[in-house]
Amino acid sequence: MTVADLTSVLVWLPIAAAAAIWILPLSRYATGSLAVLVSLIEVGLWIEQAIRFDFHGSGLKFAQETPWIKDLHVSYHVGEYAFSLWLVGLTVIAMAACIGYGFWVGRDRPRAYFGLMLFLTGATVGVFVSQDLLLFYAFFEAMLIPLYILIGVWGGPGRIGASIKLLLYTMTGSLVMLASIIVFGLKAGTFDLANGPTSFSRWLFLGFMLAFALKAPLFPFHGWLPDAYREAPPEVTAVLSGVIAKAGTYGMLRIAITKFPEPAHFYGTSIMGLAAVTLVYASVLAFRAPDFRGAVAYSSMAYSGLIALGLFAGKDLAYDGAVLQMVAHGLISVSLFLIAGMVERRTTTGEFALLGGMARGRPVLATLLMTTGIISLAVPGSAAFAGEFLILAGSYQRAWWWAVIGAGAIVLAAMYMLRLISAVLHQARGSTVSDAALDLRPGEIALVVPLVALLLTLSAWPAAISHHSFAGDVPATAIKAQFK
Amino acid sequence: MIHPPTIDWFSISTILVLLGASGIALLGAVLVPQAHRRVFAATVAGLGSAGGIVTSVWLYVDSASGHRVIADGFYRDRWTALAQVILCATALGTVLVSAEHIPNDHIAEYFALLLAALAGMAFFVGAANLMTLFLSLEWFSIALYVMCAIDYDREGSLEAGLKYLVIGSFGSASLLFGSALVYGATNRIGFVEIAHAVGRSGLHGDVLLVLGVAMIVAGLGFKMSAAPFHMWTPDVYEGAPTPVTAFMSSATKVAALVLTLRVFLTSFPQEAHLWTWAFAGIAVASLVIGNFAALVQRNVKRLLAYSSISHAGFMLIGLSVGTALGGRALMFYLVPYSAMAFGSFAIVAARERELGEPVTLDNLAGFGWERPFLGVAMWFFMFGFAGLPLGGGFVGKFYVLAAAYRHGWTWLVIVGVLATLVSLYYYLGVVRALYMRPAESLRVAPVTGGAPAREVLLHAAVGMALTVSVGSLVAVGPLITLARHAAASLPF
Numbered sequence: 018m019t020v021a022d023l024t025s026v027l028v029w030l031p032i033a034a035a036a037a038i039w040i041l042p043l044s045r046y047a048t049g050s051l052a053v054l055v056s057l058i059e060v061g062l063w064i065e066q067a068i069r070f071d072f073h074g075s076g077l078k079f080a081q082e083t084p085w086i087k088d089l090h091v092s093y094h095v096g097e098y099a100f101s102l103w104l105v106g107l108t109v110i111a112m113a114a115c116i117g118y119g120f121w122v123g124r125d126r127p128r129a130y131f132g133l134m135l136f137l138t139g140a141t142v143g144v145f146v147s148q149d150l151l152l153f154y155a156f157f158e159a160m161l162i163p164l165y166i167l168i169g170v171w172g173g174p175g176r177i178g179a180s181i182k183l184l185l186y187t188m189t190g191s192l193v194m195l196a197s198i199i200v201f202g203l204k205a206g207t208f209d210l211a212n213g214p215t216s217f218s219r220w221l222f223l224g225f226m227l228a229f230a231l232k233a234p235l236f237p238f239h240g241w242l243p244d245a246y247r248e249a250p251p252e253v254t255a256v257l258s259g260v261i262a263k264a265g266t267y268g269m270l271r272i273a274i275t276k277f278p279e280p281a282h283f284y285g286t287s288i289m290g291l292a293a294v295t296l297v298y299a300s301v302l303a304f305r306a307p308d309f310r311g312a313v314a315y316s317s318m319a320y321s322g323l324i325a326l327g328l329f330a331g332k333d334l335a336y337d338g339a340v341l342q343m344v345a346h347g348l349i350s351v352s353l354f355l356i357a358g359m360v361e362r363r364t365t366t367g368e369f370a371l372l373g374g375m376a377r378g379r380p381v382l383a384t385l386l387m388t389t390g391i392i393s394l395a396v397p398g399s400a401a402f403a404g405e406f407l408i409l410a411g412s413y414q415r416a417w418w419w420a421v422i423g424a425g426a427i428v429l430a431a432m433y434m435l436r437l438i439s440a441v442l443h444q445a446r447g448s449t450v451s452d453a454a455l456d457l458r459p460g461e462i463a464l465v466v467p468l469v470a471l472l473l474t475l476s477a478w479p480a481a482i483s484h485h486s487f488a489g490d491v492p493a494t495a496i497k498a499q500f501k
Numbered sequence: 502m503i504h505p506p507t508i509d510w511f512s513i514s515t516i517l518v519l520l521g522a523s524g525i526a527l528l529g530a531v532l533v534p535q536a537h538r539r540v541f542a543a544t545v546a547g548l549g550s551a552g553g554i555v556t557s558v559w560l561y562v563d564s565a566s567g568h569r570v571i572a573d574g575f576y577r578d579r580w581t582a583l584a585q586v587i588l589c590a591t592a593l594g595t596v597l598v599s600a601e602h603i604p605n606d607h608i609a610e611y612f613a614l615l616l617a618a619l620a621g622m623a624f625f626v627g628a629a630n631l632m633t634l635f636l637s638l639e640w641f642s643i644a645l646y647v648m649c650a651i652d653y654d655r656e657g658s659l660e661a662g663l664k665y666l667v668i669g670s671f672g673s674a675s676l677l678f679g680s681a682l683v684y685g686a687t688n689r690i691g692f693v694e695i696a697h698a699v700g701r702s703g704l705h706g707d708v709l710l711v712l713g714v715a716m717i718v719a720g721l722g723f724k725m726s727a728a729p730f731h732m733w734t735p736d737v738y739e740g741a742p743t744p745v746t747a748f749m750s751s752a753t754k755v756a757a758l759v760l761t762l763r764v765f766l767t768s769f770p771q772e773a774h775l776w777t778w779a780f781a782g783i784a785v786a787s788l789v790i791g792n793f794a795a796l797v798q799r800n801v802k803r804l805l806a807y808s809s810i811s812h813a814g815f816m817l818i819g820l821s822v823g824t825a826l827g828g829r830a831l832m833f834y835l836v837p838y839s840a841m842a843f844g845s846f847a848i849v850a851a852r853e854r855e856l857g858e859p860v861t862l863d864n865l866a867g868f869g870w871e872r873p874f875l876g877v878a879m880w881f882f883m884f885g886f887a888g889l890p891l892g893g894g895f896v897g898k899f900y901v902l903a904a905a906y907r908h909g910w911t912w913l914v915i916v917g918v919l920a921t922l923v924s925l926y927y928y929l930g931v932v933r934a935l936y937m938r939p940a941e942s943l944r945v946a947p948v949t950g951g952a953p954a955r956e957v958l959l960h961a962a963v964g965m966a967l968t969v970s971v972g973s974l975v976a977v978g979p980l981i982t983l984a985r986h987a988a989a990s991l992p993f
Contacts, residue, residue: 129873
């Protein structure tokens with residue numbers, strides 16, 4: 018097996034493991050252990066790829082191609098660019114943490130649960146490595162299947178409505194994208210992303226963008242978000258906002274911008290406008306949200322807006338910043354939602370009105386929430402700040418007022434994040450916070466500390482990603498060449 | 502003096518095998534003691550359909566150059582053979598499910614009828630003139646009428662049989678009348694000869710001919726249960742014994758669609774501008790009516806019946822464009838579709854037996870957890886129907902939409918996409934019913950008490966359907982090659 022095969026292994030190993038878990042009558046403990054083991058193997062395989070990755074050479078790395086539907090020129094083509102490598106890394110690490118969380122809290126019906134989580138891992142990695150439009154679409158859709166069931170079965174009281182809303186919203190976008198894919202692929206004579214031509218069609222561009230804007234989500238396509246993020250089990254919300262939402266912004270970068278240079282330019286300002294509205298509006302909503310998860314949910318929507326702003330600014334710095342921000346925010350969001358889950362387990366609620374004073378006697382919880390929260394509000398020196406700074410610098414190069422809007426959002430971020438921290442940790446003790454609510458247990462610490470440690474590492478060395486995301490570190494040029 | 506035609510016995514070997522098995526099963530009804538009759542008849546039927554698969558695969562391999570045989574009454578080509586393989590495979594599954602699910606009276610006759618219907622369909626897909634077409638249509642229809650009513654102690658079954666008989670006869674009459682008009686206009690009954698006659702005598706746009714074509718469209722539309730000829734479908738599918746429904750929803754559609762494409766391509770190429778649009782219209786009507794009506798169904802069999810109408814619409818998209826790509830798309834789509842349709846009805850049959858009452862979305866609750874394999878298979882089928890990438894249905898949809906786009910019908914792509922979106926709601930509804938009801942709303946009390954029957958054969962059949970449905974996603978390449986070779990027999 019060569020290292021190029023690892024790309025396929027990263028996709029299919031978890032799916033095979035999911036099938037094994039569904040078929041083998043393992044005990045609850047064995048099922049959970051197997052799932053955690055597989056998710057850790059994924060992380061290991063990814064590290065192996067990252068070590069061997071050639072960040073300087075251009076072109077697709079670790080690629081594999083086999084014909085799939087010959088007469089329509091569809092192929093099974095997978096491979097990684099530097100930025101896809103980072104997103105794959107984010108996926109496997111986040112999924113490992115979330116699967117670990119599911120094991121720790123002892124989810125009901127473990128075989129179904131862990132099988133679906135592993136399936137989700139494989140599908141999401143598949144999205145980030147597909148280099149064929151139909152394959153990309155297949156994985157993009159495949160992510161929804163486990164999500165629907167994970168939310169619908171293990172979610173909160175309003176889970177059924179939330180899951181169906183999520184699916185109908187995102188499938189609307191996806192199906193419009195399918196029509197666009199058919200038109201694009203048949204016109205181009207190939208569905209290959211890495212070797213195919215670009216298109217001038219504005220309609221097709223909008224078809225793709227609808228799907229990505231719904232996934233990210235951008236204003237006004239976020240109707241599914243509050244319900245889904247509140248009703249899903251915390252670790253699924255973590256995946257949804259930390260990883261799945263990134264599939265939307267990744268799609269903008271990989272397909273919408275590269276394959277449609279002219280339409281992306283034409284609609285660039287409008288989309289930046291939408292992104293800016295998303296950023297400000299979601300920040301305000303986050304400030305108004307009455308509960309932990311609601312605040313974090315809207316904050317991740319705000320970050321989606323910020324990332325889209327960076328992507329469509331079309332400048333080197335902004336591209337670097339957007340990729341860095343995707344990874345950094347992914348880690349932040351996973352940590353925050355997992356912590357939200359841990360708080361909810363102790364107090365049975367996420368309502369700020371019923372929480373408060375949790376810092377006293379719970380130093381680990383307080384430290385971790387504080388650290389993640391501070392990184393999240395983009396305090397100078399943090400990974401999120403680095404990403405945000407690059408994005409703002411890039412959008413400043415486009416026009417100064419974009420940077421003003423973005424900078425304003427930093428202030429809003431500080432407002433909602435500090436409100437969240439103080440509502441949970443400080444203030445008077447909430448009515449649901451009893452003395453019996455213990456500090457984080459070793460298992461929980463083991464899940465969150467690595468994520469926070471990664472965030473601190475990225476804060477110390479953001480260039481690890483921002484200088485290693487595009488061949489030769491010249492993003493705009495690489496994008497013009499469609500990453501060839 | 503009449504000269505008997507030379508007969509290529511091998512070309513009709515599938516039909517002969519099936520008829521032979523049917524005869525043996527029928528003898529079993531008389532000669533085999535009641536205690537062993539079920540095992541005997543089911544074995545004969547199973548072997549018969551398996552034998553049918555073998556001979557049709559053989560025919561496929563051996564009929565690279567398609568031609569007509571037996572006084573030009575029957576096509577020996579790969580289009581026929583591949584359709585026969587699909588038909589026999591669904592019949593094999595039906596045998597497995599029926600062996601456990603058809604009540605004891607007349608069990609041997611039931612299997613004899615199943616094989617006879619199958620033989621009729623196997624003949625139907627190869628029909629080469631209007632006479633064989635009509636005869637074989639009646640042949641399998643009459644067998645199906647009786648099969649629908651076989652459980653005659655149940656009012657629903659009898660009603661289904663009668664309804665199917667009355668409305669089916671109407672369809673047959675329409676087809677027959679249409680054939681007569683076409684014959685009247687062209688003086689020919691052979692498909693190829695009709696096209697020649699139309700070309701030679703400048704009958705292009707002749708009123709009799711066009712009227713005849715329209716009536717043939719309607720007659721075949723009844724068999725494929727496409728809107729607006731679908732009224733019988735939900736009632737019959739609901740009332741018929743569920744294994745019969747499973748067979749009808751998969752096999753009848755395969756036969757009708759496969760034959761329709763052949764008839765229209767071969768006989769009426771000059772009228773293509775009419776029938777492509779007619780079928781496109783029917784496709785749109787089926788997609789709209791099937792999907793919207795399915796949204797409000799509570800009875801799962803009715804829901805699946807409307808879903809089968811909407812899938813007829815999807816397959817008609819491939820058919821209506823009338824191109825080689827469309828033909829291939831249709832043939833490919835039929836494989837996962839028939840597996841999923843068959844499999845989902847088989848699962849409904851299991852639940853129905855467990856509850857002793859019709860399966861609704863309410864009493865389906867919790868089924869996914871109680872019987873994990875059937876539950877997982879059902880969600881694979883439902884997501885597969887909805888076109889999510891859990892099975893070949895995904896590629897099938899992509900294929901027919903690609904064919905429509907290639908033909909220049911972007912509007913049909915958009916209709917297909919919108920229809921998929923609507924369909925998502927009720928397919929997800931089934932999954933929701935299977936898995937997501939809160940424990941307190943489960944009012945599940947199997948009347949039989951105790952654990953459900955083991956139903957090994959039913960599980961095997963569902964496993965088969967699941968394998969085909971998922972396998973057709975993985976093995977797209979080889980299947981497309983098969984479909985391409987099959988479609989090469991048609992005059993595009």
